[in-house]
Amino acid sequence: MTDLSAGTRRVALVEDDEDLARSTAQLLKLAGFEVESFPAAAPALAALTADWPGVVVTDVRMPHVSGIDLFRQLHERDADLPVVLVTGHGDIEMAVQMLKAGAWDFLTKPFAPEALIAAVTRAATARGLTLENRRLRAMSQDVDAPLFLGESPAIRRLREMVPVLANADIDLFIEGETGTGKDLLARLIHRAGKRARHRFLPLACAGMPEALAEPLFTATGIDEPGLAAAHRGTLYLDDIDRGPAHLQERLLPFVEQRVLRRRGEAMPVDVRVISTSQDAAEGPPPSLLPPLFYRLAAMRLRIPPLRERxxxxxxxxxxxxxxxxxxxxxxxxxxxxxxxxxxxxxxxxxxxxxxxxxxxxxxxxxxxxxxxxxxxxxxxxxxxxxxxxxxxxxxxxxxxxxxxxxxxxxxxxxxxxxxxxxxxxxxxxxxxxxxx
Structure with missing residues (x-):
């Protein structure tokens, strides 16, 4: 997640009393806040935008534009901007009315330092949540966001490689933990290239019984449930490292030659193979035949888990x-x-x-x-x-x-x-x- 602490540690202090403004700013800075001081409401209004990432602390009694008027104008711009009012005893009734109108809090002069710090800290936390919610809502409505979302270096690199690999016609070996999006990446690569007009044939290799594997290598019609159905398209071998030995042994000559044999005749199959594995090791996964791995892994891609991005x-x-x-x-x-x-x-x-x-x-x-x-x-x-x-x-x-x-x-x-x-x-x- 984005670090909210930096953005919400900002305080706009509006105070016309120079000595009081200096001492209050010093108190807030010692508590870890970044303080921007304004001697009047007008310059504060000019500087504070609707999405200003911080808290406003303002005196109520100021010449020209009062703190109450400042609050009202800020509230019109952004009803969620936390404004803490600093009042004299005679202004308490007005401050309570402003609290009902949406002001965050009010402090009565002379206020205890810890009371100011506590009020500003709570307001900063709420402000951070508000801005985070706005950002998430905006992202959720972004219809142009790519299907393979993310701005981490690894994900950006994978996204950039999709159009390059789509027409490269080399076999790919995608590695990543369960749930990382290996299937999605394979389909994105298939859809982005010339093979998109033809079939994307997925095979769940893990534990495939021999009775189901055998017809894959004998059926040769495009409408039959065999590898020929992927002709001119993409064959997707999901969890190939968990495929049984009999399946791997049958796949090896097919991957080498791209040929199916039926009644003694050879039938060439133009197919690109994309395989996946949950294991990411230096060499072949322990349960995968090394000769098959080296033929499938013309290029290896790794999708990092969420904890790494x-x-x-x-x-x-x-x-x-x-x-x-x-x-x-x-x-x-x-x-x-x-x-x-x-x-x-x-x-x-x-x-x-x-x-x-x-x-x-x-x-x-x-x-x-x-x-x-x-x-x-x-x-x-x-x-x-x-x-x-x-x-x-x-x-x-x-x-x-x-x-x-x-x-x-x-x-x-x-x-x-x-x-x-x-x-x-x-x-x-x-x-x-x-x-x-």
């Missing part, structure tokens, strides 16, 4: 979620902190296939480990804090693979406080352990 996960998840939402005629739900943590930290042993299943469950409301909505500006402060705490606890337990001790250490909470909050927020630790 984590930067591709957001785009893949967005596409899968968008497709699932279209199929079931549902709105794409927002991505919560718990789902984001799952996408960032899970190893995805089932790779793209597992991610697609998770996206479908997410759209149906079954794939989010934390059903509580993320904090939003129209909730009261207590509700927002509770929702934030719940999401952080759920995300920490899942990230720790259900190890409660590790989650407690990650949250830096006393054990008694952790269990108090678990009970308070109604968190089912048993269910989260299963998720982990």
């Amino acid at each position: 984590r930067e591709d996960i957001p785009a893949l998840f967005a596409r899968f979620a968008g497709d699932a939402a279209s199929r079931v005629a549902r709105e794409l739900p927002p991505v919560t902190a718990a789902v984001r943590t799952m996408l960032e930290r899970h190893d995805w042993p089932g790779n793209v296939r597992e991610l697609a299943n998770f996206a479908e469950q997410f759209v149906l409301g079954l794939g989010d480990p934390s059903p509580t909505p993320s904090p939003s500006g129209n909730k009261g402060l207590t509700e927002r804090v509770d929702a934030f705490e719940r999401e952080e606890i759920v995300a920490a337990v899942i990230a720790a693979n259900g190890e409660i001790g590790a989650a407690i250490r990650a949250l830096d909470l006393p054990r008694k406080t952790f269990y108090y909050k678990v009970n308070k927020h109604g968190i089912d630790l048993g269910a989260l352990r299963q998720k982990g």
Whole structure:
């Protein structure tokens, strides 16, 4: 996933009191925020765009344009931009009204430093989730996105090779774990070249019984279930390394000569062979006949597992979620902190296939480990804090693979406080352990 921390650690501080602005900016910087100070509302309005990746902290009483008017204009541009109002005692009633109108929070002067840091931190977390949701929605609606999604170097290289290999007419050996997309890559290469007008004949080689293998080498009509049906097209040998010895032995002379024999006559077959294996080793897979391997592997391609190309996960998840939402005629739900943590930290042993299943469950409301909505500006402060705490606890337990001790250490909470909050927020630790 994209690192949200950098974008959401930005604070626009709008304060006309120079000394107060300097001290507040220093406090925020010490807490790790990048601060951009504005002496008035006008320059802030000129600088802050609708997708500005940060939080706004503004004084209420300022000359010309007040903090309230600044909030209203920013809210018109982007209703989800978190704005924290800093008020005097006489402005509390107005600040409460603005909170109901969508302001993130308000602080009363003089405020405690930790109160400001806490408010800005929660707002930054919510802002990060909002921008991530917008980005995922935009990607899910991108109809021009390639079928073989991803911007990692390995996937970009594979995509670039598809049109080159499509007409190269050399046999390919695609290696990758289950669920990485070997079948999809093979079909993309077939469809991109001159053989696309002819058949793509897939054979599931794993455990093929001899009774089914024999007719492949004897049937010679294009409508018969034999290798001749792939004439001028592509023969796809899926999991060839798991094919039984009798199948491999019969394939060897066919791959060498591209000839089928029937009634003593030789029938040439113009076919390109694309094979796959789940094992990626220096030499041939242990269960594959070396002579067959070296004839099939004129060129070897490896599809990396998702754990090696984590930067591709957001785009893949967005596409899968968008497709699932279209199929079931549902709105794409927002991505919560718990789902984001799952996408960032899970190893995805089932790779793209597992991610697609998770996206479908997410759209149906079954794939989010934390059903509580993320904090939003129209909730009261207590509700927002509770929702934030719940999401952080759920995300920490899942990230720790259900190890409660590790989650407690990650949250830096006393054990008694952790269990108090678990009970308070109604968190089912048993269910989260299963998720982990």
